[in-house]
Each structure stands twice: as structure tokens, then as C-alpha cells.
Amino acid sequence: MLIKVKNLKKEYKTDEIVTKILHGLSFEIEKGEFVAIMGPSGSGKSTLMHIMGLLDSPTKGEYFLNDKNVTSLNDAESAIIRNEQIGFVFQSFNLLPRTTVLENVKLPLTYSKDKKNHDKKAKDILNRVGLGHRLGYHSNQISGGEKQRVAIARALVNNPSVLFADEPTGNLDSKSGIQIMEILQRLNKEGNTIIVVTHETFTAEHAKRIIKIKDGIIEDDSPVKKQRIAKEGSILK
């Protein structure tokens, strides 16, 4: 079992007011799945992703990653897991400015224990997302779609167990969005576990399973009956 979430709760306290975001979620995700976590804004889907990505910790409940309880790790321990087992793709790309494509992709490797072949690993993964010709470009010299592909390459460079994508097509035009979904589907086919967080049904339907969240609870969790296959020409709403 790759991911196991048990009765996960999250609440924020500001002064005396307690805001409950997640009300006890439980689900499991197997290795190799392509899951969309879908819900309107404010539903708690991003908070859930942050907790699963060890960027945030739950108030209650347990979270197992690769059969290891990672609910309450300290900063250094969770940093290692984020580095080795988790890849992130963000809506706004979050590339380092004034830095080349290659350097951006190498960034996670600088925090890795493995000190060898950084260049080769980064170049290989950039080739896989079709950016082998952009290695020396600065992050502000490439298009939005290319930026997101750099971000995907960066997320995958350490060969993580799971890739989290938070609204990966949110800042892109439909053509670039399709390309990103196409890459994600291909990576899934190659064996990568992918979890996309989105509010769009269309994007979610590119996954194999959709977990719908509303007001902090799971509204529905079922496989996609007919998975959309992203290819040039299909339109992303």
C-alpha cells in the first residue's frame, strides 16, 4: 500500500476561533494509480494534498506512506521524505528566477544524499518531458507549458514514489494544458503514481479514479468509467 489515510482531521486555530478544514478522511491509494482529488475551492483538497505531501501535518488521524507512519515527523525527517519519495508540481510552476532549466531540475538533487550524476539525471528526465533542447534557457525565457514541464521534470528527478500535481493546468492555455495531461498520463503508464488536485471535472477525468471532496469530507470515491485520453486536438475547458 502506497498511501493509507486514516480518519484524517485538520483544523486551524486563530485566536479563539477554530476552523475545521478536514473532518476525518480515510482512503487508500495503491502504487501505480492515477487519482484526481476533486472539489470546489475551500473544500480542503489543497490542505489534504499538503498533508499527504508532508508540507503540513494533520490535527488528528494517521497517515502511512509506503507502510510507514509519517504522521508526526520532525522537520529533518519529513524533509528527507519530501526529497526522496514525493514530487510536487504547482499551479504557478515555482521555478527559481534567473536560473537555467537544468539548474531548476537539479534543485532537489542538491538536498539529496546521492551526490553523483546530477547533470545526467536532470538531462535524462528533461528529455523525457521533451525539453532536452532547453537545458541552458533561463526560466523566464520559456513558455508557460514548458515551465510546467520543467516543474514536472524537477518533481521526478529524484524518482519519487508519488507525484502530487496541484492544479497543474490552472495557469495554462488549453493546448499547453493538454500537453501536461498527456505527459502525466504517459508517466502513469510508465508506472508512476500520480495524484492530481483540481476543481475541473474535465481535468479530473484524465485520471483513473476520482476522490470528490466537499466541505472536508469525501463525497464520492470511484473509478473513472471512461478515462479521457489527452492528445493534441482534444480540448481542455
Add this chain to the structure above:
Amino acid sequence: MLKACCQSILNSIKTLLANKVRSFLTMLGIIIGVAAVIIIMAVGAGAQSLILAQVKTLGTDKVGVLPGNSDDDGPPTSAMGIVITTLKYEDALALNKKINVPNLVDVVAYSKGVATVTWENHSYDTNISGTTVGYIPVEGGEVAKGRFFSEEEETNLSRVAVLGSTVKEELFGDSEAVGKRIKIKKHSFEVIGIMKERGTVALQDYDDQIFIPIKTMQKIVEGVDHLGMIRAKVDYEENIDKAIDDMKMTLRDQHDISNQSGEDDDFTVRSAAQALDMITIVTNALKYFLAAMGALALLVGGIGIMNIMLVNVSERTKEIGLRKAVGANNKNILLQFLTEAITVTILGGVIGIIVGVLISLVIAIGANFLGYDWEFIISPWSIVMGVGVSASVGIIFGLYPARKAALLEPVEALRYE
């Protein structure tokens, strides 16, 4: 580890280069501070060497006796312009006796004044030094022409004068002076010798004076019977302390002072070395005060760095969030920002050292050009201090912003707009 260290320094330099103007402005405070410290230390050392060299040419084997008591470290009362009449010709004679002070080579007594000197229609204002024959043995100097006065002339009120080279030039120009008669305060003197040119040492112009026998000076020219000072030459430098003690005892005996503690002394015996120490204390104090001002500039520079670093951290909040998301822990982030701060300050420190050394060099060259015997001294300490202080400034003022960066919550940082 070393590689990681080099990598993070390289990354810092990259970040700094990405923002050249801001990095330079950040460094400016440090550059000015370090350069100021270096220049002040160098100028202080140069000036000190200049003064010390001048004083040393007077001879460290000399001991001076001045009228009036003084504290051990303070200047003698007579230096304040108060006339004290306790020192007599007989004191000099007593000091010159081997029985009293065996370590003295010779003794010279002085009674000085200023007067107008005339020859034919030329007149010139100069210093009149009434001295004993011990002048040349104690103070050095050579007679260029003619002779110095004799022991007999010293006591029998002879009206003879030995001219310093400047005085000879001013009065006689190129014409012969030895054998001519000049007038000092209307008293007629025969010129019996001309001193060789010697220059100015320790602010004293050796050439702009006339030497006459001390008794003549006291009785005929000034109408006094006390001495301005006595100077003595000690045989070996290591005997100075013993000689001073002997001299004090002799003078107490001469003046009927029974208290050997020195409290009742009406004279001050002091070696040139002691005078040197005093000058060194004063110049050192000045130097450290100025260096402290430089350090203040460094402090201000440090606060500037903290400011910029804080701006830097909030500007790069998203970057920090991302770095944490891809596996950086708090320590990595702390080190990254601390390295940047230290790199900026050390770079500033190095530039400051270069600027400071160059300016000090220009000052030294300028001073030498103007004829001062100015040494170009960069003490290794000022370099160590420059780098050390700037690195500490980097650490101290970089730590707070770096800690702030490290403790950012990744989620908060990623959400930051």
C-alpha cells in the same frame, strides 16, 4: 562536506550577481567600515613611526633633567611654561662627577632664550643656547669651521659664539663669519665657529641657533642664575635606570632633600625612552579611538545588511517554500541565507581591505613626497580584524533573517504572494 560548502558559496555568489546593484549597496557599508579601519590603523602606525623615528634620533641613551617635580607619567611642570629656578649650574657639575654618577659619559647644561642677532646691517631673530662644553659629546653635531668654546671660556664669561648653519647663512650669506663680531642683545660676541648643518629633529631645528658659554648666557645676556635643563649621555642603554637613580640621589643631595621617595623633589629626571613611552601612549589612544569610529561604521554597515537580508527573505518566501517542498530542511535554508550574508560581508571586507591598503599607500607616498620619513605600515592585525569583523557582522546580522527564513512554514511560504 567541503564540496557542499563550496557549492553553497557559489550559489550565494550567483544570487549576489543576479542583483548586482543591491549587493553592492549592501556591501558598501562594510567596504567603508573596513577601509576606514585599515586606513586609520595604517595612518596611525605611519604617524607613530614618524614621531618615534624623530625622537629616537635624539638618542635613547639620553637622560634629561628638568626643574620642578612631576608625576611619573605626566609632563613636568616646567613643560607648561612656568619658570622654575631650582636647577643650578652646580647641579650639572655635580652630575658630571664620576663619584656621583659613574655611568654618565658627559653632561650638558642649558639656559635658552630668544634674541635678535646683528652683524653689520644684517639682523636675525634666533634661539640662543647657553650651554656647557658637554654639548657636542652629549648631543652630537660637528663643528664645520673654527672651534667650539673651551672649558675655560665656559666659566670666565668669554663673549664667544658658535653659529648654527642657518644663522650663519642669514647673517653672513657666503662671506666669512669666523673671527667677525656679532651683537646679541647689544652685547658684542666673537664668532669662533660654525656648526655643520644637521636639520630638524623632533621638531627642534638644530641649525637655527647660536651657542654661547652658559655662564655668559646667564650673567650677561639673560641675567639669571638657574638652568633650563640638563641633559646627560649614559654609557650603555642598559645602565639608564641605574644612572637615573644615581642622578636623583645626587640632585637630592645638592638640594638638601632628605626624602628619598621623590615626593619632595624639585626636579624631574627622565629618559628619552620614558618620553617615547608617553608619546606612544598618546598616539595609541588616538589610534584606537579612530579605529573604534571605523568599527562604528562597520556596525552601521551590519545593520544595513540585516535590513537587506530581511527584504531578501520576504521577497524570496516562495523560493523558500519551494526549496522546502523539494527536500530542504530548516538547517539547509538557514545555512543558505547565512552563507549569503557572510559571503556579502566577506566580499565587502576584502574589497574594503584592498581599498584601505591602496588609500594608505597613496597617503604614505604623498607624505614621503612631501619629505616626511613616513613608513607604509599595514599591520597584519588590521587585515585580520577587517576580515574577522566583517565575517562576524555577517554572522550576527545575517542570523536573524536566516532564522526567520528557516522557520517559515512550507505551506505558508508556498502560498505567499
